[in-house]
Amino acid sequence: MIGVVQALDGARGITDRGFTFIGARGPGEDLTLSFDQLRLDALRRASHLRAMGLAKGDRLALVIPEGEDFIPTFLAALWLGVVPVPLYPPVSLGKLDAFMDALVGILNVAQPKALVTSERVGKVLWSAVGKVTTLDRVIFTSELRADVPLIDPPSHPADDDLAFLQFTSGSTSAPKGVMVTHGNLKANSKAILHDGLQWRPGDVTVSWLPLYHDMGLIGMVLCPIVVHMPAVYIPTISFIKNATLWMETMHKHRGTLTFAPNFAYALVTRRARLEQIARWDLSSMRLFGCGAEPIHPDTIRAFLAAFAPAGLRPTALLPSYGMAEATLAMSFIRLGEQFKTDRIDQERYHADRKAAPSANGVATMEVVCCGRAFPGHELSIQDEDGRLLPDRSVGEICFRGPSVTAGYWNNPEATEAAGLGRPGGWLRTGDLGYLVEGEVYVSGRLKDILIVNGRNYYPQRIEWAVEELPGVRRGSTVVFSRPGKASEEVVVAVETRDRNPDKLRAAIVAKISEDLQLAVADVALVPPGSIPKTSSGKLQRRKTRELYLRGTLGREGARPAGAMGNRLLAAKHLAYSLVGRARHEARGLMRKLTGA
Amino acid sequence: MAQTIDVVEMFKQAALEVDNRKLPKLTRDTVIATLGMDSVAVMELVSYFEEKLAVRIPDDDLGRIRTIGDLRDTIARLLPPGTQVAA
Numbered sequence: 001m002i003g004v005v006q007a008l009d010g011a012r013g014i015t016d017r018g019f020t021f022i023g024a025r026g027p028g029e030d031l032t033l034s035f036d037q038l039r040l041d042a043l044r045r046a047s048h049l050r051a052m053g054l055a056k057g058d059r060l061a062l063v064i065p066e067g068e069d070f071i072p073t074f075l076a077a078l079w080l081g082v083v084p085v086p087l088y089p090p091v092s093l094g095k096l097d098a099f100m101d102a103l104v105g106i107l108n109v110a111q112p113k114a115l116v117t118s119e120r121v122g123k124v125l126w127s128a129v130g131k132v133t134t135l136d137r138v139i140f141t142s143e144l145r146a147d148v149p150l151i152d153p154p155s156h157p158a159d160d161d162l163a164f165l166q167f168t169s170g171s172t173s174a175p176k177g178v179m180v181t182h183g184n185l186k187a188n189s190k191a192i193l194h195d196g197l198q199w200r201p202g203d204v205t206v207s208w209l210p211l212y213h214d215m216g217l218i219g220m221v222l223c224p225i226v227v228h229m230p231a232v233y234i235p236t237i238s239f240i241k242n243a244t245l246w247m248e249t250m251h252k253h254r255g256t257l258t259f260a261p262n263f264a265y266a267l268v269t270r271r272a273r274l275e276q277i278a279r280w281d282l283s284s285m286r287l288f289g290c291g292a293e294p295i296h297p298d299t300i301r302a303f304l305a306a307f308a309p310a311g312l313r314p315t316a317l318l319p320s321y322g323m324a325e326a327t328l329a330m331s332f333i334r335l336g337e338q339f340k341t342d343r344i345d346q347e348r349y350h351a352d353r354k355a356a357p358s359a360n361g362v363a364t365m366e367v368v369c370c371g372r373a374f375p376g377h378e379l380s381i382q383d384e385d386g387r388l389l390p391d392r393s394v395g396e397i398c399f400r401g402p403s404v405t406a407g408y409w410n411n412p413e414a415t416e417a418a419g420l421g422r423p424g425g426w427l428r429t430g431d432l433g434y435l436v437e438g439e440v441y442v443s444g445r446l447k448d449i450l451i452v453n454g455r456n457y458y459p460q461r462i463e464w465a466v467e468e469l470p471g472v473r474r475g476s477t478v479v480f481s482r483p484g485k486a487s488e489e490v491v492v493a494v495e496t497r498d499r500n501p502d503k504l505r506a507a508i509v510a511k512i513s514e515d516l517q518l519a520v521a522d523v524a525l526v527p528p529g530s531i532p533k534t535s536s537g538k539l540q541r542r543k544t545r546e547l548y549l550r551g552t553l554g555r556e557g558a559r560p561a562g563a564m565g566n567r568l569l570a571a572k573h574l575a576y577s578l579v580g581r582a583r584h585e586a587r588g589l590m591r592k593l594t595g596a
Numbered sequence: 597m598a599q600t601i602d603v604v605e606m607f608k609q610a611a612l613e614v615d616n617r618k619l620p621k622l623t624r625d626t627v628i629a630t631l632g633m634d635s636v637a638v639m640e641l642v643s644y645f646e647e648k649l650a651v652r653i654p655d656d657d658l659g660r661i662r663t664i665g666d667l668r669d670t671i672a673r674l675l676p677p678g679t680q681v682a683a
Contacts, residue, residue, distance in 0.1 A: 027652070065655070096659050120656060237655060240636055241643035267636065453636050510630035519634040 001190035003182050004163070005079050005156050007226045008042060011035035017230040021068045022249060023238060031068055035228050038072060045076035045144040047151045052114065052139065056081030059112035059165065061135075062212070063103070063121055065089040067233045069141040070211050071221055073116055076144070078163060079154050085110045085165045085177065086212035089121050098515060100128045106167050106175045107132040110409065114139055159183030165409050166214050166324045168456055177409035178324045185218065187402035188327035189226045191374035192219060196320075196332040197257060197287060204284075205231035206255035208239035208246055208264075213454075215292050218328040219259050243268040244276055247307075251280040259289035259320075261454030262296055265303040266486035272306065283311030289332070291320035293451040294442065295368040296485055297341045314338050321370035321442055325418060325427055327403045331379060331440055333371035341366045342441055350546065353394040355434040355441065367433075367441040377401030379440050380426065381433065389434075396446055397433045398426040448541050450481040451488050452518060459541055462490070465515040469507050471498050478531055480545040482521065489521035493544055493553060495528045526554025600680040601649065603668035610644040624665035624683070645671060 002010070014035035024031035033041065054060060060082050064070040070086070077084040087106060090099045103125075107115075111134040117125055118141045129135055157163070163185055165177035193199040205224050209216030211233075224231040232253045234245055246268055250258065265288075290300065304314050317339045322329040333339065344355045346363040358364040373379040380388050381395040389395045398419070404427045407415030415421045419428040430447030433440055450457040459479040466477045476495040481488035490512070498504045505523045512520050530553060532543040547553035604622055611617040615637040619626075628638065645667070646652055651674040653661075661667050672681040 090659055123656075124659065237639065240639040241646070263636070453634065509632040513632045513634075514627065514629040517629065517635040517638070519632055519637065 001186055001194070002226065003156065003159075003186050004075075004189070004222050004225055005182070007228065008039055008075055008079065009153055009156065011039040011225075011228060014228055017228065019067075019071065019224075019230070020232045020253070021066075022232065022234045022245070024066065024068045033068065033072075035225075038075070038225075041072040042075035042079060043150055043153060044148060045073050046079045046154065047148045048144045048146070049076055049080055049082060049139075050151055051148065052137070054080065054082045054113060057083065057162070058114075059083045059085050059110050061085045061087055061107060061110060061112040061115040063087050063089050063115065063117045063125060064141060065121060065235070065237075066118060066141075067211055067235065069118060069145075073141065073144060074164075074211075074217075074221075075225075078157075081154065081157055081161060083162050083164055085112055085167065086217060087167065088210060088212045090124060096124060098517075102175075103128045104131045106177070107135065109175050109411075110165055110167070110177055113137075116141060116144070118142075157182045159186065162406070166217075168324055176411055176414055179406040179409055180218075180324075180327055181406055184327040184403055184405050185222060187376070188218065188329060189223045191377065191403060192223055192329050192332075193227055195374045196329060196335075198335050199227055199229065203229050203256045203286070204253055205229060206234070206246070206250045206253060206258045207231065208234035208236055209260065210236045213292075214324045214328045215259055215261075215322075215454075219289075239264075243271040244273075247272060247276070247280055247282065247310075250282055250285055251310075254284045256284055256286045257289070258285070258287070259291065261292040261487070262290060262294065262299055263453045263487040265290060266296075266299045269299070269303045269306045277307060277310050280307075280310040282307060283313075285312065285316055287318045287335075288312075288316050289318045289320050291322055291329075292454045293487060294483065295319050295370075296483065297339075297366050297368055299485060300339055300368075319368050319370050321440060323429060323431075325405055325420060325429070326399055327405055329374070330377065330399050330403070330429075331371045331373050333369060333439075340369045342369060342436065344443075349394060349443070350550070355392045355394055355436075355443070365443070367443045369436075370440050370442055372438045372440070373399065373401070374403075377403060379435065379438075381435055382426070382428075386426070391436055392434050394432055394434050394443065397429045397431045397440060397442065399429060400424060400426045446542070448480075450479070450490060452481070452490065453487050457516065457518065462492070462512055462516060462518070465511055466492060466494065466508055469504075469511055471504060472496065472508075475537075475539065476528070476531075478539050478541050478544045480541050480548070482545075482549060484521065490518050491522045491524065491545075491548060492520055493524040493526060493531060493548065495531055496525050497528065498525065501525050524548060524553055530554040600682050601671075601675070602682040603645075603671060604664055604682070606645065606648065607641070607664055607667070610641050614640045614644055622664060624663065624668060626664045627662055628664065628667070629662070649675065651675060 018034035020030050020032040022030050060077050062084055074084050114137045116139045159182055161182050163180050163182045166180055167175050167177045205220055207220035209220055211217050232249055234249055239246055300317055315336050315338050318332055319339050320332045343358045343364045343366050345358040346365045348354045348356045378400050380398045382398050383395050407421035419426050431442055432444035432446055433442040448459050462479040463477045467474050478493045480491055482491050492508055508523050509520045512518050532540045608619050608622055611619050615633055657670050
């Protein structure tokens with residue numbers, strides 16, 4: 001498999017296919033760049049960047065919402081050996097302050113020499129630019145489009161060369177930039193295109209995914225470039241405003257491949273009208289990939305049922321598992337297989353960390369199968385000490401192979417903690433799951449992170465926001481997620497003696513909505529002392545979450561299922577929990593007695 | 597005789613249709629970001645107004661809209677001259 005730069009350079013003369021950008025010339029008017037044009041555009045931009053003094057290894061921040069500008073600029077940087085740092089542009093209502101804070105945080109870690117943006121976005125970026133000392137200049141996309149004497153095509157990068165920095169999406173106080181090498185891209189694009197999708201001539205990718213995000217950038221832009229596969233891009237904001245544009249585009253452009261997080265499947269199922277579905281022909285679509293956030297089986301079933309009349313095949317839905325630290329993809333289900341789930345005994349899962357197929361009548365957890373590791377790669381389940389666990393034992397999902405990235409930029413501690421930076425080492429994903437005959441089932445998470453609508457959020461930031469409210473003490477708040485139908489849902493647990501709980505609840509919902517644009521599904525106000533803490537007094541998010549999900553957190557922790565339902569649910573879970581604890585203690589006693 | 601466009605009432609209806617949310621106490625001073633909606637729901641809401649009123653709110657303006665009143669003023673600017681928009 002060739003690399004991205006090699007494939008781009010080799011695109012000279014390919015004028016019959018390329019990338020199409022929906023609405024790029026105005027409403028209803030698309031722009032198509034052939035691969036030949038794209039190559040020339042990238043070379044032109046590379047010529048500008050070099051003339052501006054950018055050299056191999058320099059970081060170049062990109063805040064460019066328009067795909068037709070983002071893609072050639074990104075490729076130009078790759079070609080020069082300049083390291084692009086794609087960042088998300090501001091998009092939503094009245095959220096500029098929070099956006100600027102997150103942007104400055106990332107820029108101060110990445111230390112870019114320059115930042116490329118459009119005039120439109122540039123207007124609001126200046127306040128951030130002043131706070132980043134390494135930044136020499138701001139470059140506007142219009143400057144890069146201007147005519148310029150072209151440089152000779154730069155030489156192709158080595159596999160060990162750093163290609164770009166992928167900052168994990170979402171906001172955090174200490175952003176981490178994943179270092180993706182050209183070798184990583186080669187290995188992962190081969191895995192995706194050949195082993196996963198079994199790419200074939202005639203394939204057409206359709207994507208609305210943001211281009212600064214690993215799935216949108218690597219899966220939907222760089223992979224198509226490697227094999228010169230035509231692709232059609234819908235601006236993310238257009239999709240969010242009108243999700244059916246996704247289906248409309250597949251229908252119109254005879255798409256064959258697409259990828260999206262679970263929430264998008266829920267959204268488009270909700271939005272599509274019957275007369276639209278009757279009009280669409282989706283029979284050309286070979287694969288609908290689903291990844292980047294937990295996959296909800298009901299969402300998938302509803303999607304398949306809703307779009308069956310448009311010719312959607314049930315085998316087209318492709319659950320996948322991946323993360324930025326593994327470049328992008330770690331596993332897909334096998335082509336042509338129908339998506340499948342495993343029904344396991346919920347109590348044994350929580351109490352014994354075993355994924356036991358559930359017998360009739362017990363509480364069941366349904367987990368989606370994400371397939372097996374790609375050839376040349378390996379998945380394993382490990383305990384805290386790095387011991388390999390057998391099938392159907394729940395532990396941390398670990399992954400190794402040539403797609404495992406080089407670590408986090410300027411962050412040796414985090415690199416070491418994730419198991420990165422050691423050739424052949426196991427990446428510790430921070431996800432919980434189990435294997436059955438080599439196939440991975442992702443069932444939970446060790447790391448403290450919330451994934452809402454495909455985007456990662458760090459709980460600390462949300463907790464800090466809550467703790468700014470009057471009447472909330474520092475260190476009294478825990479934020480975590482619970483499974484929801486479309487995406488994960490945000491739950492806030494606060495220890496309080498507040499006498500006006502409804503007012504406090506409303507204030508928390510408003511504060512999180514205002515600061516982070518997140519909807520809060522439930523606020524659990526519990527008496528002081530209810531939230532589990534470590535011996536050093538730190539709040540334990542995972543334990544709190546477990547208590548919450550079992551309905552045993554404080555008095556109000558159960559899911560809102562009506563007052564009576566709540567009590568029944570809580571009683572049931574309390575019973576389960578007592579049984580589990582007794583089992584656990586019995587095992588401990590046995591170990592003591594036998595000296596094991 | 598064209599009827600008057602009431603953005604506050606339309607917003608209530610949109611929140612109900614898009615996000616299944618009742619907002620009886622909405623006023624023009626309500627800050628949209630405090631309503632407890634996520635960013636996807638907010639964008640769907642924008643699209644509701646665009647479809648019903650056949651306008652297109654420029655992306656640049658979205659970042660500046662904080663309150664229902666801001667939304668009302670932005671929409672009033674985009675509508676054909678002479679359209680009645682409730683204050």
